[in-house]
Amino acid sequence: MASNQEEIKLFGMLASPFVSRVEIALKLKGIEYKYEEEKWGNLSETLFKYNPVYKKVPVLVHNDKPISESLVILEYIDETWKQNPILPSDAHKRALARFWSNFIDDKYMNALRKVLYTVDEKECKIYIEESEVALEFLENELKDKFFGGEDIGLVDITAVFIAFWLPIIEEVMGLKLLNIGKFPKLYKWSQDFNNHPIVKEKLPPRESLLAFYKARFAS
Amino acid sequence: MASNQEEIKLFGMLASPFVSRVEIALKLKGIEYKYEEEKWGNLSETLFKYNPVYKKVPVLVHNDKPISESLVILEYIDETWKQNPILPSDAHKRALARFWSNFIDDKYMNALRKVLYTVDEKECKIYIEESEVALEFLENELKDKFFGGEDIGLVDITAVFIAFWLPIIEEVMGLKLLNIGKFPKLYKWSQDFNNHPIVKEKLPPRESLLAFYKARFAS
Secondary structure (H helix, E strand, O other), X not given: OOOOOXXXXXXXXXXXHHHHHHHHHHHHXXXXXXXXXXXXXEOOHHHHHHOOOOOOOOEEEEOOXXXXXXXXXXXXXXXXXXXXXXXXXXXXXXXXXXXXXXXXXXXXXXXXXXXXXOOOHXXXXXXXXXXXHHHHHHHHHOOOOEOOEOOOOHHHHHXXXXXXXXXXXXXXXXXXXXXXXXXXXXXXXXXXXXXXXXHHXXXXXXXXXXXXXXXXXXX | OOOOOXXXXXXXXXXXXXXXXXXXXXXXXXXXXXXXXXXXXXXXXXXXXXXXXXXXXXXXXXXXXXXXXXXXXXXXXXXXXXXXXXXXXXXXXXXXHHHHHHHHHHHHHHHXXXXXXXXXXXXXXXXXXXXXXXXXXHHHHOOOOXXXXXXXXXXXXXXXXXXXXXXXXXXXXXXXXXXXXXXHHHHHHHHHHHXXXXXXHHOOOHHHHHHHHHHHHHX
């Protein structure tokens, strides 16, 4: 638990899966924090001050010291509060967890971003295939209930987008992206992850996200 | 020091700054390893087996367990062999070191890759400006002799490309990329880094790199 003298603030945005990663990790550790909601397209001066490089959420501010970039924040949280570890203790397993969480950002999230921002149908199909190649790697990597074993860990938390955001994007865009036939293990994982008591409590309301993405894709 | 029973192998390529990162880190730790040179455009079956996801160097194999991605390997090395730490011990400083080393890959290396692969002069100029914005951030971040303080650390090692590769690329392309007038601290850092006894011993021969890049840009 954080001591009384500690001040922990999270600058976030309801619709951001990157912020959701940090919220799940803090909840897993049992850490209380103050949450500041930033406005899409109209970020606060405070956020610019804390994250002048990327100018985006999430930013975790611990006793006035800001930390940006969700994966960097997750490592910080795991090193600062030791209870309920997010990373394995074995060095090689830690390396694999870092490898796969980076993979999700570099390969999967990037491919999906292209799916979302491409108007041309043919091009979009190519990016969907690219994102499916990435999912295939994750499907093969999933050996237990969670990527972290019986408990959720770094890779599971990083993959929150796949579990919770993806079905919403599917609904908005009328696409099937996490196909249960193609990725049965990943599909089951997504159900188990979303129903995990800690995760469930921290996920944003589905209807709000749906409204947000509907508005965004319409414009 | 690695014990006698340990088997440490590095799959690399002379011209790769990502491999150089791993070589410098292993040398800093005083770890002996077997080096396997991979061929540009004709990678070995062993490398494909060890890094089926990205199919590229570097791959560190420690007692038959492979680890890919240079920044993941650096963290593994630092966790496995504790002498001469690469990362600071303080959690917030560790987060900053990770932030800036990711920044070098995400912002600087990506911008520079675009400089190198763009034929159009106008477009090239835009990417050079983008790379200079990234260097400006690094210039402002450099407060001591090295990013790691008086000793080299994660950010210095990650930035080996800027110190050693960049002047070679400048020569091959006839461009000025690390301008001493614009980036005086970074320029001095690059000299200190290249002359660091550990670094100096592990950098590839300048003439070989020059020949490699000349041939590559000619084709």
